[in-house]
Amino acid sequence: MASKYDQIKFFKETKARDYHICDNCGEWINAGDIYFPESIGKVNAPGVKLRKFCKECYENTLKIKD
Numbered sequence: 140m141a142s143k144y145d146q147i148k149f150f151k152e153t154k155a156r157d158y159h160i161c162d163n164c165g166e167w168i169n170a171g172d173i174y175f176p177e178s179i180g181k182v183n184a185p186g187v188k189l190r191k192f193c194k195e196c197y198e199n200t201l202k203i204k205d
């Protein structure tokens with residue numbers, strides 16, 4: 140489902156400070172690893188679904204896009 144926030148979403152390269160699970164492949168992202176959480180910057184948008192991608196999925200997503 141497309142939301143009005145889709146256009147302003149971007150992935151922000153981040154060093155994990157805690158464990159996460161990739162929303163694409165379900166693999167663990169370990170603390171200290173680089174991962175790519177989706178962000179909408181400073182926009183206040185309660186309820187908007189933001190995904191977290193591991194580095195591999197992020198790079199694959201960019202390749203698939205367009």
Ligand SMILES: [Zn+2]
Nearest residue numbers: 161164193196
């Ligand atoms: Zn992944």
